[in-house]
Amino acid sequence: MLKKANSDLVRRQNRGLFLETLRQHGPLARITLGHKTGLSPASITSISAQLIDEGLVYSVGEDEAAAAQLRRGRPLTRLALNPRATNVLAVSISVDSIELVFADFSGATHAPVKLRMDTYDIPKEEFGPRVAHEIKANARKLGIELISISRIGIAVQGVADTITGEISWSPAFRARDIPVVKPLERILGIPCSIGNNANMIAEALIAADRKKYSGNTAVVFLGHGVGLGLILNGVVYGGANGRAGEFGHMNHLPDGPLCRCGRHGCLEAFSADYGIVRMANSGQTHDFDVHAAVRDEDMRGLEQAAEAGDAIAINAFNRAGEVLGFGIARLIALINPQQVVLAGPGTRAYGLMKDSIWEALRRGLVHDLRKYVEFEVVPYGKDMITTGTLVETLRHLDRDVFATGQKSAIVEFAGRKIA
Amino acid sequence: MLKKANSDLVRRQNRGLFLETLRQHGPLARITLGHKTGLSPASITSISAQLIDEGLVYSVGEDEAAAAQLRRGRPLTRLALNPRATNVLAVSISVDSIELVFADFSGATHAPVKLRMDTYDIPKEEFGPRVAHEIKANARKLGIELISISRIGIAVQGVADTITGEISWSPAFRARDIPVVKPLERILGIPCSIGNNANMIAEALIAADRKKYSGNTAVVFLGHGVGLGLILNGVVYGGANGRAGEFGHMNHLPDGPLCRCGRHGCLEAFSADYGIVRMANSGQTHDFDVHAAVRDEDMRGLEQAAEAGDAIAINAFNRAGEVLGFGIARLIALINPQQVVLAGPGTRAYGLMKDSIWEALRRGLVHDLRKYVEFEVVPYGKDMITTGTLVETLRHLDRDVFATGQKSAIVEFAGRKIA
DNA sequence: TGATTTATTTTAGCGTCCAAAAAAATGTTG
DNA sequence: CAACATTTTTTTGGACGCTAAAATAAATCA
Numbered sequence: 001m002l003k004k005a006n007s008d009l010v011r012r013q014n015r016g017l018f019l020e021t022l023r024q025h026g027p028l029a030r031i032t033l034g035h036k037t038g039l040s041p042a043s044i045t046s047i048s049a050q051l052i053d054e055g056l057v058y059s060v061g062e063d064e065a066a067a068a069q070l071r072r073g074r075p076l077t078r079l080a081l082n083p084r085a086t087n088v089l090a091v092s093i094s095v096d097s098i099e100l101v102f103a104d105f106s107g108a109t110h111a112p113v114k115l116r117m118d119t120y121d122i123p124k125e126e127f128g129p130r131v132a133h134e135i136k137a138n139a140r141k142l143g144i145e146l147i148s149i150s151r152i153g154i155a156v157q158g159v160a161d162t163i164t165g166e167i168s169w170s171p172a173f174r175a176r177d178i179p180v181v182k183p184l185e186r187i188l189g190i191p192c193s194i195g196n197n198a199n200m201i202a203e204a205l206i207a208a209d210r211k212k213y214s215g216n217t218a219v220v221f222l223g224h225g226v227g228l229g230l231i232l233n234g235v236v237y238g239g240a241n242g243r244a245g246e247f248g249h250m251n252h253l254p255d256g257p258l259c260r261c262g263r264h265g266c267l268e269a270f271s272a273d274y275g276i277v278r279m280a281n282s283g284q285t286h287d288f289d290v291h292a293a294v295r296d297e298d299m300r301g302l303e304q305a306a307e308a309g310d311a312i313a314i315n316a317f318n319r320a321g322e323v324l325g326f327g328i329a330r331l332i333a334l335i336n337p338q339q340v341v342l343a344g345p346g347t348r349a350y351g352l353m354k355d356s357i358w359e360a361l362r363r364g365l366v367h368d369l370r371k372y373v374e375f376e377v378v379p380y381g382k383d384m385i386t387t388g389t390l391v392e393t394l395r396h397l398d399r400d401v402f403a404t405g406q407k408s409a410i411v412e413f414a415g416r417k418i419a
Numbered sequence: 420m421l422k423k424a425n426s427d428l429v430r431r432q433n434r435g436l437f438l439e440t441l442r443q444h445g446p447l448a449r450i451t452l453g454h455k456t457g458l459s460p461a462s463i464t465s466i467s468a469q470l471i472d473e474g475l476v477y478s479v480g481e482d483e484a485a486a487a488q489l490r491r492g493r494p495l496t497r498l499a500l501n502p503r504a505t506n507v508l509a510v511s512i513s514v515d516s517i518e519l520v521f522a523d524f525s526g527a528t529h530a531p532v533k534l535r536m537d538t539y540d541i542p543k544e545e546f547g548p549r550v551a552h553e554i555k556a557n558a559r560k561l562g563i564e565l566i567s568i569s570r571i572g573i574a575v576q577g578v579a580d581t582i583t584g585e586i587s588w589s590p591a592f593r594a595r596d597i598p599v600v601k602p603l604e605r606i607l608g609i610p611c612s613i614g615n616n617a618n619m620i621a622e623a624l625i626a627a628d629r630k631k632y633s634g635n636t637a638v639v640f641l642g643h644g645v646g647l648g649l650i651l652n653g654v655v656y657g658g659a660n661g662r663a664g665e666f667g668h669m670n671h672l673p674d675g676p677l678c679r680c681g682r683h684g685c686l687e688a689f690s691a692d693y694g695i696v697r698m699a700n701s702g703q704t705h706d707f708d709v710h711a712a713v714r715d716e717d718m719r720g721l722e723q724a725a726e727a728g729d730a731i732a733i734n735a736f737n738r739a740g741e742v743l744g745f746g747i748a749r750l751i752a753l754i755n756p757q758q759v760v761l762a763g764p765g766t767r768a769y770g771l772m773k774d775s776i777w778e779a780l781r782r783g784l785v786h787d788l789r790k791y792v793e794f795e796v797v798p799y800g801k802d803m804i805t806t807g808t809l810v811e812t813l814r815h816l817d818r819d820v821f822a823t824g825q826k827s828a829i830v831e832f833a834g835r836k837i838a
Numbered sequence: 839t840g841a842t843t844t845a846t847t848t849t850a851g852c853g854t855c856c857a858a859a860a861a862a863a864t865g866t867t868g
Numbered sequence: 869c870a871a872c873a874t875t876t877t878t879t880t881g882g883a884c885g886c887t888a889a890a891a892t893a894a895a896t897c898a
Contacts, residue, residue, distance in 0.1 A: 001629065001653075002439060002818065004457040005424075005432035006886055007853045013424035014854085020421060031876060038423040040856050045878055073875025074863040159787055168787050176787075210420065216659045228753070232651060234420075239755025240635045243788055250752040251745055251783035261785045326670055330749055333669040334647070336658025364670035366680045368578055368587050368595075369662055399421065425855055426884045433885085450845055459887050464847055466885095491896040492844025 014039060016403035018047050019056070022081050023107065023398060024210070027060050029076035048079055056105070056402055058082045081106040086150040088397070089139075090389035091131065092197075093156040095119060095172040095224070095293060098131060100138055101386040102149075107394060112386065113138050124175040128183025135188060146188060150401065153393035154180060154194040155385050157225060162242030165194055171225060171260060171291075193396075197221060198245055199236050200388030201343050202229030205378070206236075207391040217339040218331055220247065222346025224293065225260070226268045226324075230335065236392075247331065248272060252323050260290045270323035273299050273346065279316035296345075306352050314352070321353025325360025332369050342377045343384070350377050433458060435822035437466050438475070441500050442526065442817060443629070446479050448495035467498055475524070475821055477501045500525040505569040507816070508558075509808035510550065511616075512575040514538060514591045514643070514712055517550060519557055520805040521568075526813060531805065532557050543594040547602025554607060565607060569820065572812035573599060573613040574804050576644060581661030584613055590644060590679060590710075612815070616640060617664055618655050619807030620762050621648030624797070625655075626810040636758040637750055639666065641765025643712065644679070645687045645743075649754065655811075666750065667691060671742050679709045689742035692718050692765065698735035715764075725771050733771070740772025744779025751788050761796045762803070769796050 014037070021036050022028060028036070030044045037044070051057040060080045083104035092099040100113040115134055122130070139146055154160075158170025165181025167173060181192045198221040205213045214234035221227035228247035230237040238244055248268035249261050256265025257278065269275045273294040280302055281288065306313035328340055342350060361370055381387075433456070440455050441447060447455070449463045458466070470476040479499045502523035511518040519532040534553055541549070558565055573579075577589025584600025586592060600611045617640040624632045633653040640646040647666035649656040657663055667687035668680050675684025676697065688694045692713040699721055700707065725732035747759055761769060780789060800806075 001443075001633075002432055002436040004436060005429040007429070007855090008886095010424040010426070010429060010854055010885095013421055017421040017423060024420075029876075041877070042857080042879085043855055046854080049878095071875080072865040072873065074861095074877070076876060169785075214420075230753075232656065237651065240757040241755065241791060243791070244753065244755035246752040246755070246785070246788060249785050249788075250749045254745060254779070254782060263782070263785060265783075326673060330669045331753060333665040334649075334663065334750060334753055336660065336663035336665070338659040360673070363673060363682070364684075366588070366665070366668050366682060369665060369668075372660060372662070426886095427855095429854095429885060448845075460846065461848085461888080462886055468847095490844080491842070493846070493892095493894040495845060 011405060012403045014043065015047060015051070015405055016399040018044075018051065019081070019398040019402060020395070022057065022079065023394065024207075027063070027078040027080040029078050031076060033079065050405065052079075054402075054405070056082055056085045083108055085402075086397070087144055087148045088390060088393045089135065089149055089152045090386040090393065091135075091152060091154045092385050092389065093119065093154065093167075093170075093172055098134070099386060100135065101390065102139065102142060102144055103390050103394075105394070105397070107390065109386075109390070110142055110144075112383070119172045120174050122173070122175075124173070124178040127173075127178050128180055129187060131180070132184050132187040135184075146190070149188075149190050150397055151393050152184060152188070152190055152192040153389040154184075154192060155197050155200045155389045156180075156194065157197045157223075157227065159246065160194045160196045160242055162193070162195060162238055164241075165192065167194070168243070169261070193393075195238070195242060195389075195392070196227060196229075196245070197385050198227030198229035198247075199238065200229070200385045200392065202231050202236050202388065203392045204384045204388035205341065205343075206231060206234075207387070213339070213341075215339075216335065216337040217341060218328075218335060218337045219341045219343055220324075220328065222271070222324075222342060222344040223273065225272050226327075226346075227344075228331070230337075232335075247327060250327060250330070252326060258290055267323055267327045271320040271327070271346075276316045276320045276349075277302060279319055280313050282312070300348075303349050303352065306349075317349055317352035318356040320349075321356030322360045324353065325357035326364045328357070329361050329364030332365055332373055336369065337373060339374045339376060342375075344380050347377050347380060430824060431822045433462065434466060434470070434824055435818040437463075437470065438500070438817040438821060439814070441476065441498065442813065446482070446497040446499040448497050450495060452498065469824065471498075473821075473824070475501055475504045502527055504821075505816070506563055506567045507809060507812045508554065508568055508571045509805040509812065510554070510571060510573045511804050511808065512538065512573065512586075512589070512591055517553065518805060519554065520802075520809065521558065521561060521563055522809050522813075524813070524816070526809065528805075528809070529561055529563075531802070538591045539593050541592070541594075543592070543597040546592075546597050547599055548606060550599070551603050551606040554603075565609070568607075568609050569816055570812050571603060571607070571609055571611040572808040573603075573611060574616050574619045574808045575599075575613065576616045576642075576646065578665065579613045579615045579661055581612065581614060581657055583660075584611065586613070587662070588680070612812075614657070614661060614808075614811070615646060615648075615664070616804050617646030617648035617666075618657065619648070619804045619811065621650050621655050621807065622811045623803045623807035624760065624762075625650060625653075626806070632758070632760075634758075635754065635756040636760060637747075637754060637756045638760045638762055639743075639747065641690070641743075641761060641763040642692065644691050645746075645765075646763075647750070649756075651754075666746060669746060669749070671745060677707075677709055686742055686746045690739040690746070690765075695735045695739045695768075696721060698738055699732050701731070719767075722768050722771065725768075736768055736771035737775040739768075740775030741779045743772065744776040745783045747776070748780050748783030751784055751792055755788065756792065758793045758795060761794075763799050766796050766799055 017037050034041050034044045057079050060078050062075050083106040085105040088103050090101045097116050101109050103109040156167055156170055159168040161168050167178040169176050181194055184192045202219045217231040219229040226248035228245035230245055249266045251265050252267045253265040257269045258264055259266035259269035274290055277294050278288045302313050306317050436456050453460050453463045476498050479497050481494050502525040504524040507522050509520045517534050517536050520528050522528040575586055575589055578587040580587050586597040588595055600613055603611045620640055621638045636650040638648040645667035647664035649664055668685045670684050671686045672684040676688045677683055678685035678688035693709055696713050697707045721732050725736050
């Protein structure tokens with residue numbers, strides 16, 4: 001159903017568009033903003049005057065390069081997002097550590113702060129307060145006032161319930177349903193949201209190449225687990241309560257090998273690192289501890305063995321690829337994406353799995369569907385998760401907080417204005 | 420990325436909202452329209468004056484029931500969609516027949532016209548012209564001028580490419596990539612669109628109970644094949660080119676039994692009618708002709724046998740349910756819908772499959788995901804497909820054609836105006 | 839008949855956009 | 869160096885659509 005439209009909507013949408021355009025392209029002259037947004041010069045003047053008055057945007061000098069090459073006419077003055085307008089924070093939770101990345105409104109980040117934390121055995125009600133404490137301490141260390149932080153985005157591997165703000169299940173915790181958003185909001189007084197790693201990587205991809213990834217794209221994350229971020233109609237899709245994309249726990253083979261989730265035959269039990277290691281050590285299938293984290297050097301060793309021709313190792317990667325291929329085939333049959341992107345540290349072994357992935361796609365997917373899908377492997381950067389989290393958080397500010405142009409939003413979230 | 424907003428957008432959106440509200444609730448007084456849409460009485464007066472002038476809406480008398488119970492004050496005058504504003508047509512294509520349902524702008528339908536047509540062996544370039552011919556002939560028979568038809572919606576079982584407007588693959592045709600939209604548009608001069616049956620059923624469900632189905636719902640269609648309509652964020656999701664929801668050809672078991680699509684182990688090969696029949700006649704697995712249509716009476720016979728305790732028949736339905744259950748488990752893991760709805764003639768045998776469906780869900784899906792999903796079986800009406808097609812077609816008119824309020828749209832599509 | 843009630847229309851004004859004109863700020867040229 | 873050319877930005881004047889409030893319409897009530 002459509003929603004009522006009025007001038008309020010127009011203002012919000014165009015201010016949001018203005019901010020998003022600046023965020024995407026960096027400092028731009030008013031005239032360029034007009035071209036990119038489709039708004040008239042008059043409107044750009046009007047909107048920018050407001051945003052400057054509110055301290056969200058400010059004038060920076062003419063572009064050096066542009067100024068160098070002599071051109072006639074009035075020189076352009078570029079506008080930029082004001083870094084001092086506000087701050088945000090991305091929190092990435094993984095096994096035994098959390099990472100904090102503070103950024104200003106322009107998206108410039110401070111150096112990541114990595115903190116050891118014994119997540120696995122922490123009592124569930126202590127986790128939120130511990131994180132809140134670390135946030136306070138580290139913000140102080142960096143000279144960032146708490147009140148200047150408008151929003152905190154949190155990323156976690158596993159199942160995050162976006163509605164309740166709890167971590168339903170994650171390999172980083174023994175406990176379930178760990179409250180995160182509520183305690184942080186209560187203690188810090190800052191709006192928070194939570195999502196899973198794969199969705200954040202999808203956000204990072206969209207930000208990196210909007211054109212390419214903004215249709216329907218499935219981002220498969222290979223690592224300690226197997227995750228999935230779905231971009232549907234250009235937007236990251238979360239499902240009814242953020243639980244979409246549990247690709248790793250999509251069943252592959254009824255009654256197959258044990259998975260970390262306690263069920264049998266999940267895709268992850270074949271294709272995540274521990275599934276591959278187990279397959280390679282097939283003698284000890286039964287007493288294999290699925291919960292033990294696979295060390296990076298062990299995984300690299302196995303990859304090297306496979307590359308050196310070790311039949312058992314090769315077979316383990318083949319099997320992982322085959323199951324992954326069938327999973328992707330099922331995914332494509334359901335979602336019909338334009339693109340499937342493989343990401344995560346597990347893609348290091350893509351060369352070892354490639355053939356079996358494609359063989360499985362051939363066996364498991366009608367040609368009509370297969371022929372339309374582009375397949376891609378992206379190099380994995382550790383910072384993709386926090387980058388994506390920041391992108392998502394800042395977009396929320398652009399669209400839903402600062403775009404409204406209501407004084408309350410500015411005062412409440414921005415904390416200060418620039419003269 | 421956001422899009423530019425201006426008063427044009429406001430007009431379109433509010434006119435669309437006005438029309439959709441009338442379509443959903445039937446004749447309404449201006450004051451009620453105001454409450455339902457959130458628009459002010461002044462705006463309602465203004466918009467309705469325009470729509471009346473354009474012949475899209477007209478005044479009907481006061482509601483009898485409301486008039487009967489004496490009330491003070493100026494009596495309300497109700498507005499309704501003008502049936503004579505334009506006409507639309509739904510075309511449903513199935514094996515060996517096509518069905519035409521003409522409707523006016525208010526959604527009132529003529530009696531369905533069912534036409535035998537040997538679809539399976541028709542040369543692919545003849546199909547479009549044949550359908551066009553039937554449309555012309557039957558419109559004339561019903562006294563409907565061709566020029567009064569604004570839009571034609573087409574539904575087909577199988578894979579319809581919404582971009583090219585071709586039937587990529589369907590059990591109703593031996594050929595592939597049968598052009599439909601283009602020839603119809605060329606011959607009739609009327610805008611057309613095509614989609615698959617399951618999506619149309621999803622549309623019909625949304626129309627029947629907007630509140631219930633407008634979040635994230637998966638509609639599984641059981642019949643000669645197994646289809647899927649996905650409602651994501653309240654909108655039917657088509658995928659990159661309308662091929663989403665190929666649930667029936669989602670692989671269940673690598674190298675399993677032969678499917679109509681030519682691959683092995685698709686879900687449909689177990690759970691569609693022919694899969695069940697084959698399983699029951701397991702002696703002749705190898706020379707079973709998957710392309711032969713299963714007759715309704717045979718299917719009913721098998722159901723009765725199972726209900727009477729025939730072990731072989733019971734086993735066939737159990738197996739169908741098990742595979743369906745695993746498929747639904749995979750679907751839920753990927754999509755995280757609020758609801759899963761079973762529809763189609765195959766649901767007659769739901770009682771025979773229920774236990775095995777649920778057992779498979781238990782085995783194939785983590786509890787965290789299972790516990791949030793509501794499960795529902797809806798009685799199947801043969802008209803759901805054409806109803807859904809009409810709903811979709813009329814909504815397109817409401818939102819994208821008549822909402823613009825441009826004279827060209829009115830003249831071009833409506834054909835005539837009412838005094 | 840006049841008061842009351844309810845629905846609808848009219849009026850006056852507001853916010854946003856935009857085309858066109860004006861202004862600003864620089865380079866070019868005779 | 870003054871007039872002209874060019875380009876960016878601002879200002880002006882108006883359009884469009886929404887809305888609150890006032891006015892009007894059309895009924896019932898007493």
